[in-house]
Amino acid sequence: MKYEPKIEKEIMCPIEYGLNVFGGKWKARILCVLSTNTVIRYNAIRKELGNITDAVLAAMLKELIADELIERTQYNEIPPKVEYALTDKGHSVLPILQNICQWSRQQTKDELEKKLPPCKTCDQLKK
Numbered sequence: 001m002k003y004e005p006k007i008e009k010e011i012m013c014p015i016e017y018g019l020n021v022f023g024g025k026w027k028a029r030i031l032c033v034l035s036t037n038t039v040i041r042y043n044a045i046r047k048e049l050g051n052i053t054d055a056v057l058a059a060m061l062k063e064l065i066a067d068e069l070i071e072r073t074q075y076n077e078i079p080p081k082v083e084y085a086l087t088d089k090g091h092s093v094l095p096i097l098q099n100i101c102q103w104s105r106q107q108t109k110d111e112l113e114k115k116l117p118p119c120k121t122c123d124q125l126k127k
Helices: 014-022 027-035 042-049 054-066 088-107 110-115 120-126
Strands: 070-075 081-086
Touching: 014 027, 014 088, 027 042, 027 054, 027 070, 027 081, 027 088, 042 054, 042 081, 054 070, 081 088
Parallel strands: none
Antiparallel strands: 070 081
8 A cells, every 4th residue: 555645745946846756765766677677576686675675676666667767567377477678668767867967976075985886877878
């Protein structure tokens, strides 16, 4: 069951819309994982993200599907097979995420820069 806020969120600016669609802790990371794979299965996404719970991952995937950033393909076989992939709309978000990544790296201090892992999305888009 999806959480429904008591007061509907009023979006006053296009930036708010964008942050609502691909912002937050997990959505951008999920998009980055999907950007490095043509298609990927649920467990591979979970493994890539590390410390995400099943409930949160399932909820984030459903929201990304509802916002048409990713697509879910279910194959009718036993055991069930489900794959996720970026849509064209999802691919259009990648340059934005790459710019945020580059900006963040420019703003971090040297000590923090050494701690940040390489960004697969930024590396992928440079090719």
